[in-house]
Amino acid sequence: MKSASLLLAAWAVAVLSASARSQGLDFGKIEIATEQVAPNLYMLSGSAGLDPAHEDAAGGRIGVLAGPDGILMVDAQYGELADKVLTAIRRVSSAPIRFLVNTHIHRDHTGGNAKFAKLGATIFAREELREGMGRARTVNGNPAPAADPAAIPVVTYGLGEPVRIHLNGEIADLIPVRAAHTGGDTMIRFENANAIMIGDYYRNFGYPFIDIANGGSLKGMLEALDVTMKVARPDTRLIPGHGTIVKRTELAPYRDMIFAIQGKVQQLVAQGKTLQDVLAARVTSPYDSTVPGGLLPAAGGGTSADRFITEVYQELKGGDK
Ligand SMILES: [Zn+2]
Numbered sequence: 001m002k003s004a005s006l007l008l009a010a011w012a013v014a015v016l017s018a019s020a021r022s023q024g025l026d027f028g029k030i031e032i033a034t035e036q037v038a039p040n041l042y043m044l045s046g047s048a049g050l051d052p053a054h055e056d057a058a059g060g061r062i063g064v065l066a067g068p069d070g071i072l073m074v075d076a077q078y079g080e081l082a083d084k085v086l087t088a089i090r091r092v093s094s095a096p097i098r099f100l101v102n103t104h105i106h107r108d109h110t111g112g113n114a115k116f117a118k119l120g121a122t123i124f125a126r127e128e129l130r131e132g133m134g135r136a137r138t139v140n141g142n143p144a145p146a147a148d149p150a151a152i153p154v155v156t157y158g159l160g161e162p163v164r165i166h167l168n169g170e171i172a173d174l175i176p177v178r179a180a181h182t183g184g185d186t187m188i189r190f191e192n193a194n195a196i197m198i199g200d201y202y203r204n205f206g207y208p209f210i211d212i213a214n215g216g217s218l219k220g221m222l223e224a225l226d227v228t229m230k231v232a233r234p235d236t237r238l239i240p241g242h243g244t245i246v247k248r249t250e251l252a253p254y255r256d257m258i259f260a261i262q263g264k265v266q267q268l269v270a271q272g273k274t275l276q277d278v279l280a281a282r283v284t285s286p287y288d289s290t291v292p293g294g295l296l297p298a299a300g301g302g303t304s305a306d307r308f309i310t311e312v313y314q315e316l317k318g319g320d321k
Helices: 002-022 079-092 113-118 127-134 218-231 248-270 275-280 304-318
Strands: 032-038 041-046 062-065 071-074 097-101 122-126 155-157 163-167 170-176 186-190 195-199 237-240
Touching (some): 041 079, 062 079, 097 113, 097 163, 186 218, 218 304, 248 275, 248 304, 275 304
Parallel strands (some): 097 122, 122 155, 195 237
Antiparallel strands (some): 032 041, 062 071, 163 170, 170 186, 186 195
16 A cells, blocks of 8 residues: 555656646746845745746745744745745845745745745645645646645634734734635735735736636735735835735726726626637737736636636626526
């Protein structure tokens, strides 16, 4: 039995690495760059041009709050980059890594969880994220191995139950938002640094991504953007999981764009149009020149614009049931 399960594990790893290869990811080439955004707050990002799903910077952005009390990390990148991430962290601090918060479940944000948990970090995340990790998953239609138990969050919280962490003279608020990019999104506000890490429910590279299979929703995304505009001050830096750092004023036009595209798709749905008709109508065209990466391929096939329109269509059709 033991050797059978080892074989199964080896096969599953082969399936997973094959899928990474088919996505064109060469982890060996990716470097981790560090940007200091406040006296004790750093952002870590992967190299540009090497991750087809995120041409602007490979994987998801990591936040590191460092100081004598220890380190709080926000997100953990692809697991394959965990050693490089650790090296980058050690360049800014030798303190123990005590806490890791996940903005959401995607593997470019949680892949390194197990590595950092084994180094002593306690993982915080939404209950929905923990449940999602426990669910059976598939990779290219094949069953994927269950997550390493060490990767699974230990401290969980639900919507309406924000968590506050006091560390290094900073106050980090883990603020859950309604199902938006996924069903278990959290924004992390650093009160003194006046910065909020907002995960992927806002992005300025490619069109919005509502991961319906992982519990995301269009309604929730609009609501999360509204909440963020309320929580942020005019000069607060909003740090997305991908793309450039923005201020609150950038969220309103983004929200308006989602709202306008939703309206156009709604009209077509009301006329009985099929998904193919809606995609052919190119309802994002007024925005294509102002959304970098909007017409590039997105994970799951098609362009980022097509993926977004498909999600909006599915949610609006689902609403008729
Ligand atoms: Zn994501």
